[in-house]
Amino acid sequence: MPFLTKIITDPARYPADVYPFNVPAIKDGIELDIDSNITFLVGENGSGKSTILEGIADNCGFNLSGGGRNHRFPAEEGLQNLSSAMKLVWRPSKVTNGFFLRAESFFNFASYIDEIAKDEFGIVDERFLDQYGGKSLHHQSHGESFFSLFTNQFSRGIYLLDEPEAALSPSRQFAFMMLLRELEDRGRAQFIIATHSPILLCYPGATIFSVEHGMPEVKYQDTEHYRFSKDFLNNPDRYLRHME
Incomplete structure (x- = not known):
């Protein structure tokens, strides 16, 4: 069963006509019942997916630029969240272990990890980097660095992921789904994921909410x-002819 079972926002506490509170999916309030350890938020760019994740992350004490509660590099200034x-x-009780x-902003997180891996003389503690795949996240490809984070840092807690597919090839997306299943089977991790990936969205048993007015649950x-x-894959010519 998930740790986080319900998300509610109160429009009476919104600033008047201020972004992101005036986004259609958010404007009249949100009430989501969560009964799965794997929950996806889908919607167009600007629909409010990231804003919802930011609000949850802030409530968990996570850094709004990414990271967990113990990662204290500067967050982006002026972030408005819910x-x-x-x-x-x-x-049964609030969970504050996890990752956003x-x-x-993953580049900034990787730079932060490089910095705190150094001792007072500026020498990198290689044992510290073992927690992130054994070398600087900057010295790994974008996809490798994401996967190093997933495999070495994800264990028990709540994980809020904003478009994790951005750095993952299709085969790596499937490998990520296998990791999700492993963690879910242990009963120790919950994931809320904003995504555009049709591969990730087909995760068996996941709940999918469409980020639009009313936030309805939808089938894959x-x-x-x-x-x-x-x-598109069945009829690419139908779309590509508009490019001629």
Whole structure:
């Protein structure tokens, strides 16, 4: 069973007509019941997926630029998030162990890890880097660094991932799904993932919420991501002729 079982936002506590509180999916409030350890948020760019993750992350005490509660590199200035208007319901109690992955600011996180791996003389402690695949995340490809983080740091807690597929090839996305299954089977980890990937979305037994007005739960085959990808792959000429 998931640790986080309900997400509620109170529009009465929103600033008037201020982004992101005026985004359609958020404007009238959110009430999500979560009954799966793997939950996906899907929607177009700007729909509010990242904003919802940021609000949860702030409530968990995670760094808003990415990381866990013990990662204290500077967050992006001016981030508006839902945390002050958000109520989270936990079972049996609040979980603060975990990680918030922001693909767009992962470079800053990798630089932070390099810095804290050094001792007072500026010498890197290789044992510290063993926690991240044995070498600097900057010395790994983008996909390798993501996967090093997943395999070495994910264990027990709540993991909030904003477009993890950004650095993963299709085969690596499937490998990531296998890692999710392993962690889920242990009953020790919960994932809430904002994604555009039709590969990740087909994870068996996952809950998918469409980030639009009302935040409805949708089936995999009813997502725009699945329908468009299937139609495009089956009929690429129908789309490519518009480029001629």
